[in-house]
Amino acid sequence: MKIALPVTSDKVEDQMNRTFGRAPKFMIYETQTDAFEMVDNAQNLNAAQGAGTQSAQNVASSGAKAIICKNCGPNAYQVLTAAGIEIYIAESGTVKENIEKFKKGELKSSSSANVEGHWL
Amino acid sequence: MKLAVASGKGGTGKTTLSVAIAKTFDGPVQLLDCDVEEPNSHIFLKLENKIIEKVNVPVPVIDLEKCTHCGKCAEICEFNAIISFGGTTTMVFPDLCHSCGGCELVCPEGAITEKPEEIGELTKCNLGNIKFLEGKLKIGKAMSPPIIRAVKNAAEDELFTVIDSPPGTSCPMIAAVHDADYVLLVTEPTPFGLNDLILAVETVRDMKISFSVAINRFDVGDDRVEKYCEKEGIEISLKIPDSRKVAVAYSKGISLDEVMPEVKTDIRKFLKSIESSGRQS
Amino acid sequence: MKEIVVISGKGGTGKTSITSCFAALAKNSVFADCDVDAADLHLILSPDIKEKNDFISGHLAEIDESKCTGCGKCFELCRFDAVKKVGDKFEIEESLCEGCGVCVHFCPEKAIDFPDRNCGKWFISDTRHGPMVHAKLGIGAENSGRLVSLVRKEAREIAVKRNSEYLIVDGPPGIGCPVIASLTGSDAVVAVTEPTISGKHDFERVAKLAAHFGISLFVIVNKWDINPEMTEEIEKVAKGGGAKVLGRIRYDKKVTEAQISGISVVETGDLNSEIVKEMISIWENLTEKMR
Numbered sequence: 132m133k134i135a136l137p138v139t140s141d142k143v144e145d146q147m148n149r150t151f152g153r154a155p156k157f158m159i160y161e162t163q164t165d166a167f168e169m170v171d172n173a174q175n176l177n178a179a180q181g182a183g184t185q186s187a188q189n190v191a192s193s194g195a196k197a198i199i200c201k202n203c204g205p206n207a208y209q210v211l212t213a214a215g216i217e218i219y220i221a222e223s224g225t226v227k228e229n230i231e232k233f234k235k236g237e238l239k240s241s242s243s244a245n246v247e248g249h250w251l
Numbered sequence: 252m253k254l255a256v257a258s259g260k261g262g263t264g265k266t267t268l269s270v271a272i273a274k275t276f277d278g279p280v281q282l283l284d285c286d287v288e289e290p291n292s293h294i295f296l297k298l299e300n301k302i303i304e305k306v307n308v309p310v311p312v313i314d315l316e317k318c319t320h321c322g323k324c325a326e327i328c329e330f331n332a333i334i335s336f337g338g339t340t341t342m343v344f345p346d347l348c349h350s351c352g353g354c355e356l357v358c359p360e361g362a363i364t365e366k367p368e369e370i371g372e373l374t375k376c377n378l379g380n381i382k383f384l385e386g387k388l389k390i391g392k393a394m395s396p397p398i399i400r401a402v403k404n405a406a407e408d409e410l411f412t413v414i415d416s417p418p419g420t421s422c423p424m425i426a427a428v429h430d431a432d433y434v435l436l437v438t439e440p441t442p443f444g445l446n447d448l449i450l451a452v453e454t455v456r457d458m459k460i461s462f463s464v465a466i467n468r469f470d471v472g473d474d475r476v477e478k479y480c481e482k483e484g485i486e487i488s489l490k491i492p493d494s495r496k497v498a499v500a501y502s503k504g505i506s507l508d509e510v511m512p513e514v515k516t517d518i519r520k521f522l523k524s525i526e527s528s529g530r531q532s
Numbered sequence: 533m534k535e536i537v538v539i540s541g542k543g544g545t546g547k548t549s550i551t552s553c554f555a556a557l558a559k560n561s562v563f564a565d566c567d568v569d570a571a572d573l574h575l576i577l578s579p580d581i582k583e584k585n586d587f588i589s590g591h592l593a594e595i596d597e598s599k600c601t602g603c604g605k606c607f608e609l610c611r612f613d614a615v616k617k618v619g620d621k622f623e624i625e626e627s628l629c630e631g632c633g634v635c636v637h638f639c640p641e642k643a644i645d646f647p648d649r650n651c652g653k654w655f656i657s658d659t660r661h662g663p664m665v666h667a668k669l670g671i672g673a674e675n676s677g678r679l680v681s682l683v684r685k686e687a688r689e690i691a692v693k694r695n696s697e698y699l700i701v702d703g704p705p706g707i708g709c710p711v712i713a714s715l716t717g718s719d720a721v722v723a724v725t726e727p728t729i730s731g732k733h734d735f736e737r738v739a740k741l742a743a744h745f746g747i748s749l750f751v752i753v754n755k756w757d758i759n760p761e762m763t764e765e766i767e768k769v770a771k772g773g774g775a776k777v778l779g780r781i782r783y784d785k786k787v788t789e790a791q792i793s794g795i796s797v798v799e800t801g802d803l804n805s806e807i808v809k810e811m812i813s814i815w816e817n818l819t820e821k822m823r
Contacts, residue, residue, distance in 0.1 A: 178590075180678065181331020181347045188325065191336040206344055210334050213342055246717065259570045261705045262544010266730070288706035289542055289737060291730040329591065329633050351632030352611055390737060391744040393677070393709040418543045418705060419569035421675035425627050429613075442791050443548065447570040454671045458627065471785065473792055495758070498783075502728035502759035 134160050134233060135195035135216075136226055137186075141169050143226040151200045151207055152182035159193045160230055183207035191216060199229050199238060208244040220245060253412045254525070255431035257455070259447025261418035263437045264467035264491070269415035270295045271507040273381050275518045281412040284385040285427035287371060287398040292415050293385055295506040302375045306386065306401040307367030310345040311354050317362035324354035324363060350397065371398045373405055382410060396426040403430070420454040428455070433525050434462040435488065440472035445479055452485065461525075465489035488521045489514075533691050534719040534822055535684075537566075539703035539711060541734035545726045546754040549787050551702040552576040552796035553811045554818075555661045561698040563659065564687035565666040566680045566714045568652070573702045576796055579657030579664045587667065587679050590631040592649040593624045599643030606635035606644065627672030649673075654683055656690070663690050677713030680704065684714065707741045715747055720822050722750045722778065723770075727762035735766060739773045749775040750821070752814060755783035776821060779814040782807060 136147055137154030148154040157170040170193050175182040183203075187210035190198055197217040211218055219238040221229045232238050256269045266284075270292050273282040284290040311324070311333065322335035332347035333354055334340075345368050355363040370392045374385040386402040388395055395417065406412060416427040428434060434455050438448040448464070455462045463486040466476055471493045480487050491497075491507075491514060500510035508515050536554070540547045551573060555563050565573040593614070595606070600621045607615040607622055614628035615635065624635075624644075636644045651674060654667035665687040667679050684701060691699040701718070704710040715721055721742060725735040735751070742749050751770040756763040767777050784807040790797040798811050 175331075178331060181344065183331075184334050184342075184344055184347065185331040188334040188336050191334075191340070206347070209344075210342060213340050214336060260544065260572070261540075261570070262542065288708050289730075289734040291542075291733060294729045294733065327633065327637055329631055349630055349632055350611065351630060351634050352609070353632055353634040353637065356609070356634065356638065388708065390707060390740045391712075393712060395706075395708050419675070420671060421569045421669055421673055423675075423706075423708070425672045429625075429628060441788055442575045442794070443572040446572055446575055450570060450671075457671050472788055498755075498758050501730075502726075502762055504729040 132162050132197065133193070133195040134162060134230070135190045135193060135198040136160060136229065137200055138226060143230070146223065146225055147199070147201065147221065147229060149201055151203055152186045154186065157190055157193065158226060159195050160226070162230065162234060181206070184210055187211050187214070199233060202246040203241065203244055204246050205244040252433070253414060253431040255414040255416050255428040255434045256437060257416040257424060257428055257434055257451060258418055258437045259420060259449070259451035260438065260444055263439050263444060264465070265418070265437050266291045266295070266415050267467070267501060267507050268435065268437055268465060268489070269413050271514060272518055272522070273413045274506060274508050275515045276380075276411060276522065279380050279382070279410055281382045281384070281406055281410040282415065283402050283406055283412060284415045285399045285402055286415055286417045287386040287388045287395050287402070287423070288417065290385045290387050293374070293383070294504045296378055296381070296383060298376045298378055298383060300376065304373045304375070305369050306371045306373050306398050308350040308370050308397045309352070309365035310348045310350065310368040311343050311363045312366045313341055313343060314362045314364070317360045319360055321359065323357045323359065327353045327357045346393070349394070370394070373398075373401055375405065382407070395423040399423060399426040420450050424454070425458075428460070429458055431460055434460050435465055436462055437465045437467055438476055439468050440466055440474065440476045442475070444472070445475050448476060449479070452483070463488040465491070467491045468493035488524070489517055533696050533699060535688065535699040535701065536720045536722060536818070537701040537703050537714050537718045538722045538724060539714065539738060540705050540724045541707065541738035542725065542731050543705035545724045545731060546781070546787070547705070547724050548572045548576070548702050549791065549796065550724055550752065550754065550781070550811070551700060553798045554700050554815055556796045556798050557812065557815045558661070558698050558700060560694075560696050561662050561700055562687050562691040562694065562696045563662060563664040564683050564699065564701045565664070566683050566701050566710070567704045568667040568669045568679045568683065568710065569675055569704065571666055571668060573664070574666055576791065576794060577659040577661065577664055578794060579655070579659050579666065581655045581657045583656040585654050586650055587652045587654050587682065588648050589651045589678055590649045590674060591633065591646045592626060592631060593629050593633070593635050594645045594647065595622055595624055596643045596645060597621060599641050601641055603640060605638055605640060609634050609638055631674070652679060654679065654686070656686065662696070663694070665690065675710050677709035680710045680713040707737050711741065712745070715742065715745060718747070720750060720818065721747050722752060722818065723775070724752045724754050725766060726755050727753055727759040727766060729762070732762060732766050732769065736769065739770065739775060743773065750778045750818060751775045752778050752781060754781045756780040757782045778817050779810065781810045781814065
């Protein structure tokens with residue numbers, strides 16, 4: 132299964148990106164094979180608004196069925212839900228750590244946005 | 252003629268002066284309250300028989316029967332207000348929409364139409380010789396310029412018009428001031444007042460509109476604003492003294508011309524001086 | 533680390549004067565001036581700029597005169613009155629351009645460029661009280677709240693890194709995008725108002741905005757002695773809405789005198805004056821209630 136994570140680099144040992152909408156990249160990780168591909172999200176670093184919706188669109192188009200992130204705002208949440216993508220909340224940690232937690236079922240899935248919309 | 256009363260800094264006396272000018276003017280006059288986030292001029296006018304209309308902006312509606320999820324609407328949207336993915340899903344986020352109309356124009360299936368989204372209210376009222384129009388932004392809505400444009404569109408072109416503008420120098424102030432023939436910049440003689448006045452002067456000069464300065468509470472603070480105006484060759488049209496009596500009256504909703512009638516002479520002099528003003532070339 | 537945001541609704545109530553007092557009284561704190569449209573906090577904090585950055589946001593339409601045939605399609609389509617006729621061709625009025633790209637897309641000659649828009653600058657500075665992040669929005673630039681968010685984010689990062697006790701934010705006036713961007717996710721929002729009908733009216737709108745976002749307010753009535761009855765009315769309305777009254781500050785010319793000297797009134801060394809005592813009491817009250 133493909134999971135998306137907001138990241139700043141392509142190294143699984145690095146920390147996940149703190150935000151979703153303004154993450155420079157998404158790592159689309161295949162849990163079966165542990166292979167991954169990168170989706171560039173840089174266009175949203177400069178977007179005046181709507182980074183959440185646009186980033187969610189990028190994730191939805193990637194084929195990911197779930198996302199692990201720290202914060203998810205209301206607009207992004209709407210798009211991800213419409214795309215049938217499960218949202219898992221992780222406070223911090225590296226990509227590797229969170230994938231392990233996900234595989235073990237230790238991550239909680241979110242039933243609503245956990246932060247308000249904002250511009251950054 | 253359109254006279255915009257603006258400032259860089261908030262709380263300098265824009266509304267105070269806008270109301271006093273409208274009430275002093277001899278003849279039919281229009282007062283537009285374009286400080287749509289916090290409109291206050293109505294507090295100083297005893298308005299009755301107000302007509303209140305909703306102000307709407309057009310936001311897209313997608314006919315999902317016609318939509319092929321080609322994504323062209325999402326592509327053209329600069330504000331990420333439309334999302335389309337997977338060839339299966341297209342969604343609109345009205346709060347992010349700037350109502351530019353691009354999505355409707357670009358849709359190859361004609362699947363997008365527009366529906367009105369309420370963003371605030373327009374209040375109309377006549378008080379003697381004053382035709383009053385006020386825009387008010389709905390709380391929680393983010394953008395002022397569409398309501399300011401609605402106020403302008405509802406106004407009459409032929410009347411002498413006083414525009415009570417929002418503070419600052421960004422998009423709301425520009426929307427209120429850009430079509431004015433003259434701008435009166437209101438300031439106070441303090442470091443904050445001068446700092447923000449300089450920003451406002453830069454903005455008005457950029458818009459190439461004739462302007463002058465009104466110094467409110469001119470005897471509190473120091474002379475830095477006067478020195479700046481002298482250096483820049485900016486005329487000081489009005490100087491209003493600090494007065495606890497005026498402050499108390501203001502706090503009770505009593506307008507400046509009523510508590511300090513002598514200001515009407517100065518206002519009339521100012522109005523006469525700008526009669527022939529138009530835009531700088 | 534706790535974030536305190538000072539807003540007002542109505543302009544000119546004394547937000548910046550009070551924020552500068554908080555800055556002087558707080559130990560180990562970081563400051564942010566989010567009134568990016570008409571920033572004044574720097575006039576009291578005298579920042580020593582260490583880092584300067586451009587704020588790039590959105591795009592601006594620019595017509596290439598050499599390619600323009602004067603067909604007027606852009607003029608027809610622009611909903612923001614940003615296209616003006618100059619001779620037999622057209623030009624974009626920069627301050628009115630919304631950056632929507634419609635004219636760019638539909639110009640039959642592809643004569644319109646759409647470069648990134650430089651909307652202003654933001655700075656990281658040192659001050660006598662601690663680090664400060666501030667910004668200057670360009671003339672007529674869009675004030676979407678993104679620059680506000682950026683200033684807050686940068687300030688928050690510095691505060692977390694330094695293990696600061698507080699991040700104190702001088703907020704913008706009004707209730708629009710910039711204010712919304714300054715409130716979300718903060719720990720305490722302090723609304724400064726004045727005892728006038730206008731002040732009460734604007735405070736009510738700010739209170740509704742805070743309620744809309746589920747944020748509880750602290751309230752200060754500044755220059756309260758101008759109208760004690762109105763002060764009580766506002767405090768009553770505030771409490772009725774669930775806000776906590778922090779205290780009252782009197783009208784005192786000492787505040788303006790201090791401003792002219794480039795300091796906050798609590799730094800004048802006049803610890804016996806009522807106004808200084810009031811400011812200190814309010815700060816202590818706020819930090820106490822935030823614990």
